[in-house]
Amino acid sequence: MPDLEMMKKYLAEYDGPEMNIMEVCGSHTGAIARYGIPGMLSEKIHLISGPGCPVCVTPSAYIDRLIELALKPDTCVVTFGDLLRVPGSKKSLSQAKGEGAQVQMVYAPTDMIALAEQKPDTTFVFAAVGFETTMPAYALLLDEIIRKNLKNVKLLTALKTMPEIIDGLMESGARIDAFIAPGHVSVITGSKKYAPLAARWNIPFGIAGFEAVELLTALYGIVLSRGCGRVMNFYPQVVTETGNTAAQNAVRKYFQPSDAAWRGLGTVRNSGRVLRAEYEVFDAGSRALNEDHKMNKACCCDRILTGAMRPNECPLFGKICTPLSPQGACMVSTEGSCFSWFSSRRTR
Secondary structure, eight states, rough: OHHHHHHHHHHOOOSSEEEEEEOOOOOHHHHHHHTTTGGGSSSTEEEEESOOOOOOOHHHHHHHHHHHHHHSSSSEEEEOOOGOOOOSSSHHHHHHHHTOOOOOESSTTTHHHHHHHTTTTSSSEEEEEEEETTTHHHHHHHHHHHHHHHHSSEEEEEEEOOHHHHHHHHHOOOSEEEEEEHHHHHHHHOGGHHHHHHHHOOOOOOEEOOOOOHHHHHHHHHTTTTTTOEEEEEEEOOSSSSSSHHHHHHHHHHHHHHEETTTTTEEEEEEEEEEOGGGGBBBBSSSTTTOOOOOTTTHHHHHHHHSSSSGGOOOGTTTTTTTBOOOSGGGGGGTTTHHHHHHTTOOO
């Protein structure tokens, strides 16, 4: 592998066919902005932030259901902080909390165990949102719930898987020439998960870490491999070919594949995970939460997530839509494409 300066020079001076490279990891989106990587690249290399932010792709019906539960006098919704500001069809969880809804923020799923033990007459519903990375944590939470025989804990799930949405994007005609494959997700799934996609669409996948050198190395390998259906692992210190089989088995124990709605992208076959029938007693009504209504009709998150539009081309961007007043889910999280563009003042 060439040294860093050689790679930077190659990427800055690249003059071949234009390339649209999509990262499908919210942490990559944040790192790319933080290190100013777009400014290091040739005008012919275009980075696109895809649907890799879990809160950004959670449909409005899911948020509406959380609000409905939180407004019940004997129910408390437990969630991570980012989800609080994601718009539903009419309001966010944060707004509902201001109106009296019971919402508790935690830093880890197992934090709700103590809450449930302290208040046995209250039903605690965990907002289980995420990709393959966080699914094992929910499996561990269920292990603990069952071990302690807790009857007042449930999950409302909006779990998504990466390979299926990547395939769906390509089937929809999205103009993508390569993917920066997600680092954290790949730790769980393994690198071989992307091999069928690389072969089917004849495009390169580069699994990258999160430091500037790791991202530039992956981009260098991806650009060199344009038009080749191959998977390259540039994060071998933590990503193996087969992934974390123990975590995969834990997830399979409790969850099964299902169709899933992605905010602005419609329903994608087998791209979700729901509780298996034998564990449905722990489900708070996750199935069929497929409706998605924009709170602000002018929001362009759906087009931004597929690369059809840049964040700064949305008429709301930086005007009425900012991190302090997000009109769409892409501006809510630090992993969201609009948040990233806004905070880094990115223009290309």
